[in-house]
Amino acid sequence: MTTIHRRFALAAAGLAAVLALAGCGKQEAAAPAAASAPPAPPAPPAARVLVVGTDAAYTPFESQNEKGEIVGFDIDIVNAVAKKAGLEVKFVNTPWEGIFNTLDQGDRDLLVSAITITPERRQTMDFSQPYFDARQLIAVRSDASVTRFEDLKTLKVGVQNGTTGDEVVGKLLGKSNASIKRFESTPLALKELEAGGVQAVVADNGVVAHYLANNAGAGFKTVSDAGFATEQYGLAVKKGNAELLARLDQGLAGIKADGSYDRIYAAHFGAASK
Template sequence: MKQTRRTLLAGLLLSAFALTACGKKAEAPAEQAASSAPAQATAAAKEYLVGSDASYAPFEFLNDKKEVQGFDVEVLTAAAEKGGFKVKFVNTPWEGMFATLDQGDRDLLASAITITDERKKNMDFSDPYFEARQLIAVGKNVTDVKTFQDLKNKKVAVQTGTTGDEVVQKLLGKTNPNIKRFESMPLALKELENGGVDAAVGDNGVVSNYVINNPQNGLATVEDTKSFAPEYYGFAAKKGNAEVLAKVNAGLKAIKADGTYDAIYKKYFAKK
């Protein structure tokens, strides 16, 4: 009888232990899921390298710390926050910049790039984020340049490979020696200041920013909305990279909807 009771008691203890053990095993997956959830939620957002020619104020320029700054930088950074990704800007000279995109050294380009049919053959663009026009810069004492056509027999400075370069080629001829090409728009405008050319043609945002901020240099601007059609800037990605452009476009849509874009625009382009 004692043997039977011992056996029964042992059996009950063993059963209780087994039930307790089973209960702990059942809780394990839930505990594991709970502990892994924060790790998934805080997973690092993907970072994209962005090429910018930081000689095109106010769109992109270097600050005192040699960091790329400007309108394009703030717009894309704000769009990245809304689109769930990060961006790192790398100062990249205009000449050769598009090659870095094609080679995979840059994921995006943010450099006041006009969307054109010719460029679309080699790269893809985000939705437009800025409307621009070409603008003429001349010396303040110049009185015989009132339209783009008035540049026909004059020496004109442009930045190589820009839409300003293209429109001047159409007016003067592609190989006309009167077209003076420079690596950056500030260099083209400096040539105008020094008297090496009669005028300079470039995007209105850049040209007007330079003239306004350098009043001592004696330059003026001439608008010709009849000759220059509106142009639209876009952020460029390698051909076929739909993933990054979808994120950029989602971010752009969000910052335009909540007023962030307008605030950045006013910061850089409000009339002073």
Template sequence: MHSTTRQFLKTAALAACGVLLAACGKKDAPAPAASAPASAPVAASAPPPAKVYVVGTDAAYAPFESQNEKGEIVGFSVDLLTAVAAKGGFEIKFVNTPWEGIFNALAQGDRDLLISSITITDERKQTMDFSEPYFDAYQLIAVKADSKVAKFDDLKKLKVGVQTGTTGDEVVTKLQGKNSTNVKRFESTPLALKELEAGGVDAVVADNGVVVNYVQNNAGAKFKTVSDSAFAPEQYGIAVKKGNAELLDKVNKGLAAIKADGSYDTLYAKAFGAAPKPASAASK
């Protein structure tokens, strides 16, 4: 063979051996896996956003719930539930909800909570759950200053304004009869009181807090109020969907906390100008 041929064969043999050695090396020492070593830190997933509970309220019932000049929902109910949520550890958002559909909105899940001066009754307990009471109320009669009405029974044959579906509506309907044409129903108590001012009705029956607030802030209407021991005392509660025990527990814990630390009394005085009275005193 020519020396060049021998050199070629020697080089080829060495190259072949190198390939074999390289192949053996890959088998004996595999490359590290592409995945990160076990000791590498794993990024924590972001916590889910906190649930914001939607609160329905009919914002036409000052001083409990109404809208200010900016369209914001304000009042005792708003301040109270805001404080309750802070103590109970949950977030809320208020949505103005007409009274006529407010209970359906809760039942259908469009609202998680209701705070709208809702009287706790056995009938309502059948379709929703209530918090512990947060306000003692009673019905009050508003009439013109020169009216001769002195007691509830005097309204039997008069035109009486009420807010549809309220306790006032119920008691006046019971007094006059369900077919009475003298029971005049309105979307809100302030509308009924405006009608009294205009002379369209002879009296209005509604919750004391709303009537007193209206009379105090509309001196030109020249109204007076008439109470009657025949009116049973009532209590307002915060409503949740039937069976929602978890949310109800949060609400009750928050409510108990603001009553214990004095926050409730402060909010009450801000709205009504005085400390709360016991239910027995309020019903007189």
């Protein structure tokens, strides 16, 4: 046998031996693949910030300070309610005329703007539990002979357009009576009274009282009338938004229970709430 054939034979024999040993031995299990880490849970969506519409021209309920920030009793109430109910809010200055349309169209999630709860408004929006009791109040010059609401029948009367004051004066004088002068805000109507352009102003008591307290030189007096019904302000939400309404009511109940409401009321009106 040649050397080449001998080497080939030896190599073949060696290979056969290796194969035989491999066949006789226990097969080793393949190393398990490294377990992959479970996928991380998706991050919770960021809480949606609720857009709150308010007409910031109704001191002390809502107005803008020198920095342009929206401040006031209503603002403090909504911030406290939101914190208690676990909501996040931002306020957007929204002119009174058209403010309810922004709610219906979805541009605002809720409204706070000294909004009186009325049967007519309940037809197109839903309201929280009341958070403030108000009455209409008449402002006249100190020397005026006005002692009751009926005395305004022959006078020029200023009101804020679209408010309860506008409604009651419209019923007394006739909605289209030229003696009714309508303004974008109650302070503007009161300025007109001071200038002599109107002889009386009818508006919510909180706004009138605040204006007189901060304008002692205006020479006004106020006249109340037993015929003015007590009104209640509420937070307005889009019709059918029961989930948001429930959380707002929860927050309102919470701030009344823990004393927060009374502290906010006293800060703006100087007395405990009634």
